[in-house]
């Protein structure tokens with residue numbers, strides 16, 4: 001029988017297993033919030049998937065019933081052929097629309113109004129806020145393609161964490177926008193005198209959009225925690241600033257600080273209509289406008305109120321879920 005080895009030195013006691021680092025109360029709260037956010041997101045994704053599956057199933061059953069209801073084999077073939085034709089038409093329409101959108105975006109790159117989203121603030125945002133910003137940027141890109149006069153969109157300061165998150169968006173590498181790791185101040189140094197930082201803290205009111213200028217939007221989701229941040233940045237860099245002329249047309253129930261996607265869409269709507277009022281009413285949610293303002297303009301706003309309800313899912317999500325201010 002094999003006994004214990006006599007001459008071998010005793011083994012050193014094993015080191016205790018590493019303890020997870022203790023989190024501060026705030027860090028624990030943040031972690032919990034992040035976990036809840038992730039769980040909610042996963043739940044929502046599963047719901048959407050299930051809804052799509054049920055819809056597909058319902059459509060399939062409907063189609064089978066229609067086929068079963070066909071009185072003759074001839075009628076059945078006619079039904080199948082007309083369905084094929086419908087599908088072909090739908091595909092053609094979609095590909096035509098895609099082509100038109102790409103042409104509009106290419107034209108905008110050649111001569112459209114330059115709009116920069118400044119992405120140099122990732123270090124000031126939580127993971128949730130960065131995620132919200134990515135969704136807002138996705139929405140901006142989708143919106144830009146839908147408008148008749150898209151802007152020439154630049155994403156600057158795309159390196160680091162922000163760039164890593166953006167690259168996770170499916171199809172991001174094919175987006176027809178300028179993606180610059182550099183800051184706008186380097187990437188557009190030859191146009192420094194034309195750079196205008198849009199910031200709600202500016203004293204200058206934007207009157208019209210000047211084709212020569214480059215309008216910069218702070219890529220930030222901060223619930224206005226970082227007060228005057230973009231204003232200070234522009235002052236330090238010695239570039240012009242301007243705010244949207246919201247106060248001339250609307251009374252807001254809270255601050256006039258809007259989200260990135262709202263500002264981009266206001267600019268797009270203005271490029272289309274040359275009308276600030278229409279642009280603000282189209283984009284700023286009813287709940288952010290004052291009661292008095294709504295009553296005053298009720299007559300002409302009825303349609304506009306509906307516009308908000310009719311906005312595509314993406315916008316609703318951005319405005320209601322992601323709106324940080």
Ligand SMILES: C[S@@+](CC[C@H](N)C(=O)[O-])C[C@H]1O[C@@H](n2cnc3c(N)ncnc32)[C@H](O)[C@@H]1O
Pocket residue numbers: 197198199200216217218219220221222223224225226227228229230231242243244246256257258259260263324325
């Ligand atoms: C959520 S805000 C960020 C607020 C941030 N505390 C700051 O200092 O700008 C996102 C960006 O939208 C633009 N923005 C928001 N409201 C605006 C307004 N009323 N006029 C002009 N630009 C605005 C600004 O470029 C701003 O940086």
